[in-house]
Amino acid sequence: MANPAQLTTVMKTLADPTRRALFERIAREGEVAATGLVKGSKVSQPAISQHLKALRDAGLVTERREGRHVHYRVASKALEPLADWLDHYRAFWRERLGRLEMLLKETQR
């Protein structure tokens, strides 16, 4: 169901610590302008701008222009590809571990 290419993009985008920190700040603050993100960051304004573009392209954040400010917020379905992938493997393992446990109990008695 989840497009593998999209999953790759999401993972690659969030794998970078500074970019992920940016994403987390946007999530925490609800809605932030780019300037707000530049302040309190160690990297330059262009770096922030480039990271925001990456987050946008990955579908992780949405932007809302208001005058000369651009406000960012987390996209509602941002982490869905990641969550889907994880849930798939979690379910898979529950099943696998379930079978393993049953096997162990049978061999033990």
Place this chain on the structure above:
Amino acid sequence: MANPAQLTTVMKTLADPTRRALFERIAREGEVAATGLVKGSKVSQPAISQHLKALRDAGLVTERREGRHVHYRVASKALEPLADWLDHYRAFWRERLGRLEMLLKETQR
């Protein structure tokens, strides 16, 4: 709770498509020798070996040597850092969306 550095490592490791595919194959097959992974892969044996090292270093797989074969399997807590991080943000959003809904209902009446 989840170490950010470890999360970064896990994400970076799984972000690469061929490496993730390798991980998924190990998960599906339960336990595979490296040779088994080389077969049916488009990259060379050393490439596989390097990817396996990366997966090992990230704590995503464990190895079990048996003669000249090395069998790989998914580590039981492999995806815990990722899952923890995701759950944290999921909970966070439920709360945020919950508040938003309450706010909307209040302003509507």
Place this chain on the structure above:
DNA sequence: ACAACATATAAGCATTTACTTATGTTTCTT
């Protein structure tokens, strides 16, 4: 002991990435 097999390591290379500084572009303020 020796050849074949399974895997790891080394070295090299092209591409990608995460920055930087410099410069646009648009919008607000005065």
Place this chain on the structure above:
DNA sequence: AAGAAACATAAGTAAATGCTTATATGTTGT
């Protein structure tokens, strides 16, 4: 209209990444 503010884009660069071929290391069967 002019300057400042908020952002984006361009160009350059050092480091990281994912591969390759060649070679080493360890193990098994004959």
